Amino acid sequence: MSVARNITLGLAATALGSMTLAGIAAAQDRDLTVVGWGGSYQDQQGIAYFEPFTEETGIPILEESFNGGLSNIMSMVETDSVVWDVVQLEDPELQRACQQGYLERLPWDEIGGRDDFIDGGSSECGAGTIVWSIVNAYNTDEVEGTPSGWDDFFNVEEFPGKRGLRRGAKFNLELALMADGVAPEDVYETLSTEEGVDRAFAKLDELKEHIQWWEAGAQPPEWVASGDVAMTTAYNGRIDKAQTEGQPVDIAWEGQIYAIDSWAIISGTSNKDEAVEFIKYVSEPENMSRLQQHIAYGPTKEAAFESVPEEMAPRLPTAPDNLEGALLNSTEFWVDNQERLDRRFNAWASQ
Amino acid sequence: MAATTADLKQRLRRTERRRRLGSLGLFAPSVIFLLIFFALPIALMLYRAVQNPEVANTFPESMAAIQQWDGEGMPGEPIVAEFAQELRDARDERQLSAPGRRLDYEIAGYRGLLRATAFGLPDEEPEASWTETLIGIDPRWEETQYWQALKENASPFTLDYVLTALDLEWAEDGGLQWVSEHQAIYLDLYERTLWMAFVITLAALLLGYPIAFLMTNSSRRVQGILLVLVLLPFWTSLLVRTASWMVLLSRSGPINTLLVNLGLTDAPLELLYNRFGVYVGMIHILLPFMIMPLYAVMRGIPHSHMRAAASLGAPPLRAFRRVYLPQTMPGIAAGCLLVFILAIGFYITPALLGGNEDQMISYFIAYHTNETLNWGLAAALGVILLLMIFVLYAIFTRLTGTGRIQMGT
Numbered sequence: 001m002s003v004a005r006n007i008t009l010g011l012a013a014t015a016l017g018s019m020t021l022a023g024i025a026a027a028q029d030r031d032l033t034v035v036g037w038g039g040s041y042q043d044q045q046g047i048a049y050f051e052p053f054t055e056e057t058g059i060p061i062l063e064e065s066f067n068g069g070l071s072n073i074m075s076m077v078e079t080d081s082v083v084w085d086v087v088q089l090e091d092p093e094l095q096r097a098c099q100q101g102y103l104e105r106l107p108w109d110e111i112g113g114r115d116d117f118i119d120g121g122s123s124e125c126g127a128g129t130i131v132w133s134i135v136n137a138y139n140t141d142e143v144e145g146t147p148s149g150w151d152d153f154f155n156v157e158e159f160p161g162k163r164g165l166r167r168g169a170k171f172n173l174e175l176a177l178m179a180d181g182v183a184p185e186d187v188y189e190t191l192s193t194e195e196g197v198d199r200a201f202a203k204l205d206e207l208k209e210h211i212q213w214w215e216a217g218a219q220p221p222e223w224v225a226s227g228d229v230a231m232t233t234a235y236n237g238r239i240d241k242a243q244t245e246g247q248p249v250d251i252a253w254e255g256q257i258y259a260i261d262s263w264a265i266i267s268g269t270s271n272k273d274e275a276v277e278f279i280k281y282v283s284e285p286e287n288m289s290r291l292q293q294h295i296a297y298g299p300t301k302e303a304a305f306e307s308v309p310e311e312m313a314p315r316l317p318t319a320p321d322n323l324e325g326a327l328l329n330s331t332e333f334w335v336d337n338q339e340r341l342d343r344r345f346n347a348w349a350s351q
Numbered sequence: 352m353a354a355t356t357a358d359l360k361q362r363l364r365r366t367e368r369r370r371r372l373g374s375l376g377l378f379a380p381s382v383i384f385l386l387i388f389f390a391l392p393i394a395l396m397l398y399r400a401v402q403n404p405e406v407a408n409t410f411p412e413s414m415a416a417i418q419q420w421d422g423e424g425m426p427g428e429p430i431v432a433e434f435a436q437e438l439r440d441a442r443d444e445r446q447l448s449a450p451g452r453r454l455d456y457e458i459a460g461y462r463g464l465l466r467a468t469a470f471g472l473p474d475e476e477p478e479a480s481w482t483e484t485l486i487g488i489d490p491r492w493e494e495t496q497y498w499q500a501l502k503e504n505a506s507p508f509t510l511d512y513v514l515t516a517l518d519l520e521w522a523e524d525g526g527l528q529w530v531s532e533h534q535a536i537y538l539d540l541y542e543r544t545l546w547m548a549f550v551i552t553l554a555a556l557l558l559g560y561p562i563a564f565l566m567t568n569s570s571r572r573v574q575g576i577l578l579v580l581v582l583l584p585f586w587t588s589l590l591v592r593t594a595s596w597m598v599l600l601s602r603s604g605p606i607n608t609l610l611v612n613l614g615l616t617d618a619p620l621e622l623l624y625n626r627f628g629v630y631v632g633m634i635h636i637l638l639p640f641m642i643m644p645l646y647a648v649m650r651g652i653p654h655s656h657m658r659a660a661a662s663l664g665a666p667p668l669r670a671f672r673r674v675y676l677p678q679t680m681p682g683i684a685a686g687c688l689l690v691f692i693l694a695i696g697f698y699i700t701p702a703l704l705g706g707n708e709d710q711m712i713s714y715f716i717a718y719h720t721n722e723t724l725n726w727g728l729a730a731a732l733g734v735i736l737l738l739m740i741f742v743l744y745a746i747f748t749r750l751t752g753t754g755r756i757q758m759g760t
Binding site (some may be wrong): 167212340 | 445447448451455459460462463466533534536539540601602603621623624706707708710718721722723724
C-alpha cells in the first residue's frame with residue numbers, strides 16, 4: 001500500500017508541478033494577443049494587418065475573438081490574470097473601461113498623435129480603427145421588393161419572414177423608435193425618458209414572435225444568406241462581403257446606426273510595448289487603409305480615405321448617400337444607461 | 352495466562368483497527384476528491400450567494416462608523432470625513448471597481464458617482480468641511496438614499512442576491528415586495544425550467560420504455576444492435592449532437608428540404624430557435640439515461656411471469672399492467688429521476704436550439720457569471736436550483752419509496 005501511495009503522491013506532485021510550470025511558461029512568453037470580433041471581418045484583418053505586422057516587425061500575433069462586452073476584460077484585470085493585450089472595443093465599452101481603469105492610457109506621443117483622427121476617432125485609451133454600422137440586411141430571394149428603413153423591417157405583412165436582431169438593448173431600442181416614426185436626431189432624447197423606453201419596447205413587442213437573436217457577428221450574414229431569416233440587423237462590412245461573394249443579400253441603408261470601434265490595451269498586460277507597436281502600425285494611414293481593399297468598413301483617419309479603392313468608397317457607412325437618415329450611435333447615452341437597459345431587455349426578452 | 356489473553360485481545364483489536372484504517376485509506380482518495388471537487392465548490396457557492404465584502408472591505412473604518420448613523424438626513428462630519436479619505440485611498444490603489452459595481456446594483460449610477468467623487472477629492476485636508484466638499488463635487492451626496500445604500504452594504508453579508516433571485520426586493524417600510532413587472536424574470540424561469548424538464552422526462556419515458564422492452568425481449572443479435580444504437584449517440588459529445596440538430600432542423604436543413612420536396616408543407620417549418628427544437632434535442636440527448644435503467648431492471652424480470660399471468664387468464668394488457676409494469680417501477684423511478692435532474696440543469700442545448708423564451712435557469716446563471724459578472728446573483732440562482740432539486744428528490748423518494756430506485760439488478 002505504501003508503494004501505491006508513493007506512486008499516487010508522485011503522480012499528484014508531477015501533475016501539480018507540470019501545471020505550475022505550464023502556468024509560469026504561459027505567463028512569460030505569451031505572444032502578443034490581439035482580440036477581434038471573429039468571422040469574415042477578422043479574416044480580413046489578418047490579411048490587412050496581422051500578417052504584414054508580423055512580417056515587418058517580427059512580433060508574432062496570437063489571434064482571439066469575442067462578441068464584445070467588458071466581462072472578459074473585467075474579470076481578467078480583477079483576478080490579475082491578463083491573457084489578452086490588444087482588444088477591439090465599441091465606443092461606450094471603451095469609455096467605460098477606460099474610466100474604470102481596465103485599460104492602459106495610450107502613449108499618444110509614441111503612437112503618433114491624435115490630430116489625424118476623425119472626430120471621436122481617438123480618446124485617452126482608444127485608437128479608432130473602423131467606422132462601421134448596424135444596417136438592415138435582407139435576403140433578395142425571400143424578400144419581394146426593396147425594403148427601406150426600419151418601418152419595413154417591422155412590417156412582417158408586406159415582408160414576411162423571420163427577423164434577426166442582436167441580443168441586448170443597444171441598437172434595438174434605437175431602431176425600434178425610428179421604426180415608430182421618431183426622427184434620427186430625436187432618438188436619444190426620446191430614449192432618455194421612461195416613456196421613450198416604454199415606447200421602444202412596445203414597438204419591439206410587435207415583432208417579438210418573429211425575432212431570432214444573434215450574438216456573434218458571423219451569424220446574421222449566414223442566416224440571411226441561407227434564408228433562415230428574411231431580414232436582419234448586421235454589421236455592414238460582413239453583409240457587403242457576403243454580397244461580393246455572390247450571396248443573395250443586400251443592404252437597406254436608410255436609418256443605419258454607425259459607430260467607431262477602437263483598439264485598446266488591457267491594463268496590466270505584460271506585452272505593453274508590443275501592443276503599442278501594434279497600434280502604432282495599424283494607425284499609420286497607409287497601413288490602415290489596407291483593410292478597405294478587403295471589407296467595407298471605413299477608416300478613422302482622413303488621410304486613409306484617400307487610398308480607399310474607388311469601387312469601395314460608396315459601400316462604406318460614411319459614403320454621403322448612405323449617411324442620409326443615418327444615426328450616430330451615442331457613446332454618452334450608452335455609457336450611462338447600458339446596464340440598466342440591458343437588465344430590462346433581459347426581463348423582456350425571456351418572457 | 353489471563354494476561355496473555357488480554358494481550359492477545361489487545362493485539363487482535365490493534366490488527367483489526369489497522370485493517371479498518373487500511374481500508375479507510377483506500378477510500379480516502381475518493382473521499383478527498385469528493386470533498387475538494389464537489390462539497391467545497393458547493394459550499395463556496397452557498398457562501399458567495401450571501402457574501403457582501405465589496406463595500407465593507409474597501410471602506411472599513413467609515414463603514415464601521417456608519418452603523419451608528421440613524422439613517423436620517425446625512426451622516427455626521429466625522430463619518431463623512433473618514434469615508435472621503437478612504438475613498439481617496441481606494442482611488443489611489445485602484446480599488447473602486449468592486450464597491451462601485453456593488454453599489455450600482457442598489458442605485459443605478461452610483462458607480463459613476465463614486466468614481467467622479469473619488470477623482471474630484473482634494474489631496475490635502477479641504478478648507479471647508481468634507482461634507483461640503485462632497486456635495487460640491489456632486490450634489491447627489493445630499494440625498495439620504497446614497498448614504499443608506501452605503502449603510503446597508505456595510506455588513507459583510509446580504510440577502511439581496513437571494514431576494515433578487517426570487518424576484519423580491521425590500522420595500523420602503525422594510526418589508527418585502529415583488530419587483531416591478533419590467534424586472535421580474537426568475538420565478539417564471541424556475542417554473543419554465545421545471546415544466547420543460549417535466550415534459551422532457553415524460554417524453555423520454557414514453558419513448559424509452561418500448562425501446563427498453565424491445566431490447567430485453569429480442570434475439571441476442573437484435574439486442575446487440577439496439578444496444579449499440581442507444582449507446583453510440585450516448586458516447587458522442589453533447590456539443591456535437593446539439594450542433595447536428597442545428598443542421599438537421601434549420602430552415603434549409605435536410606428535414607425541411609424533405610418535407611417541402613414531398614409536398615407535405617409549402618414553406619419550410621420553423622423547427623429551430625423555439626421550444627420544439629429544444630425538446631427534440633434534449634429528449635434525444637437524455638433518452639439513453641432513461642433506457643439504460645429500464646433495460647437493467649427489465650432484464651431481471653423472468654419471462655415466466657407474463658406467461659403465468661396469461662395462463663391464469665389475464666388478457667395481455669391486463670397482464671402488463673398488473674404484473675409487468677409494477678416490476679419495472681424501480682427502473683422507471685430511476686430513469687425519471689435521472690432525466691429530470693439532468694434536464695433541470697441543461698444549458699448548452701437550450702442555448703443553441705432555443706430562442707430567448709426557451710432558455711432555462713442555467714442560461715441566466717451563465718449570463719450572470721460571464722456577462723454581468725454578478726457572481727452573487729449567479730450563486731443565489733444556483734443555490735435555489737440546488738434546493739429545488741433536493742425538494743424534488745425528497746418528494747420523489749417519498750412517492751416511490753426510497754428502496755425502489757435502482758440503477759441495475
